[in-house]
Amino acid sequence: MYESIFNKQKQFFQTKDTMSLDVRIKALKQLKDAIRFYEDDLMFAMRADFNKNESDAFLTEIGIVYSEINFHLKNLADWAEPVNVKTPVTHFGSKSTIYKEPYGVTLIISPWNYPFNLAIAPLVGALSAGNTAILKPSEHTPHVSEVITKVIELAFPEKYVASIEGGIETNQQLLSLPFDYIFYTGSSHVGKIVMEAASKNLTPVTLELGGKSPSIVTKDANLKYAAKRIVWGKFMNAGQTCVATDYIYVDNSVKDQLIKHLKHYTHKFYNKEFEQQNYMQIINDDHFERVHNYIQGDIAYGGRSHKSRRMIEPTIIQNADFSHPAMEEEIFGPVLPVLGYDNLEKAMIDIRDLPDPLALYIFTENDKTAQHVIKSIPFGGGAINDTMYHLATPHLPFGGRGNSGMGKYHGRYSFDTFSHSKSILKQTTLFDIPLRYPTYRKFQKLLKYIWK
Incomplete structure (x- = not known):
């Protein structure tokens, strides 16, 4: 046809x-x-x-x-x-x-x-x-x-x-x-x-x-900006973005503070839209049911939905771990699990145990920490102290690796x-160098000198 x-x-x-x-x-x-x-x-x-x-x-x-x-x-x-x-x-x-x-x-x-x-x-x-x-x-x-x-x-x-x-x-x-x-x-x-x-x-x-793209938040991060930028990138398009933060991995010593800021900005940016049923819809009924099933556990914010409108409120799940249903596959919806870590090296091992993500975001005020994370974890692309903005510049290549x-x-x-x-190689006809021909054995010492 x-x-x-x-x-x-x-x-x-x-x-x-x-x-x-x-x-x-x-x-x-x-x-x-x-x-x-x-x-x-x-x-x-x-x-x-x-x-x-x-x-x-x-x-x-x-x-x-x-x-x-x-x-x-x-x-x-x-x-x-x-x-x-x-x-x-x-x-x-x-x-x-x-x-x-x-x-x-x-x-x-x-x-x-x-x-x-x-x-x-x-x-x-x-x-x-x-x-x-x-x-x-x-x-x-x-x-x-x-x-x-x-x-x-x-x-x-x-x-x-x-x-x-x-x-x-x-x-x-x-x-x-x-x-x-x-x-x-x-x-x-x-x-x-x-x-x-x-x-x-x-x-x-x-x-x-796609894949499960993490946002790592260290104890020295600017928590206010981290929360603001993660919330914006995650809940835009109802979370249906391949490079949205799929889950947060935050140092336990600042987890409660980060969640406080996450709740604040989620409410500020999206509460009115959801209340007025003007928030973006999940694409179809099957995806609605799939994403809605992730809303379980310790819900810090959100959790409501309008099934007839295929609309799910931006939802934050605190105290999640890798056994939570939302961690089984890419969420691709407005549900955000927050996991805590005590040791950054162990956290990076956990992330490397998962398939290579399309994006990774690291929030820290320590450039050495940022560079260490970037060099230690395989992923498509990402940002330091931001989310999603890397895909909006024509000067950076966008793409994944492995499963992403x-x-x-x-x-x-x-x-x-x-x-x-x-x-294309264009060869001269003004002269001919004999080194390439079967008589090259005569020039073996010269070739060794050149190539070594």
């Missing part, structure tokens, strides 16, 4: 039109214009799908995409230039150059939690690098997916970029096609399925997954992800 679209894009890519810098710049501008045209529709769609308000919709979805497009438009000409690199003395007379070339027809499968941002941001990289793209938006946010399709149809012919809506069967049909690159954002479970399907055609992949994913994107790293680095 979708093979005809794939073939159209394959044929169009082979014309080499997408490799033109002018065509790429024009494509990015067309995308931006189409988003502007449907901006109000996008905001309405996000409200319809999971009650996302206009301010959050612009800040975390639309505005960040505009910023990404602008960054690519500003820097694309430099990124696309061939790069000359050093050549060793053993290659005297030759020059080494790296060329960036697009992969071809790409597939982008996006999730529901940031349905516009996480669909279009990778597309910006694909277009910037000179590829064509088939976009598969999430079926769990049907209103947003419908508008995404309208944006794509307004901006591009099907042979260049296409948006295909549908459920699991659609994903399966698309994954059976021999794409040149696949970019997937979502759960680790589905990520394994995507990677298995890609392996049949030896298709390279980027997998942006592979590959990276944002800014220049999106361009590089969707580009193949073609290495």
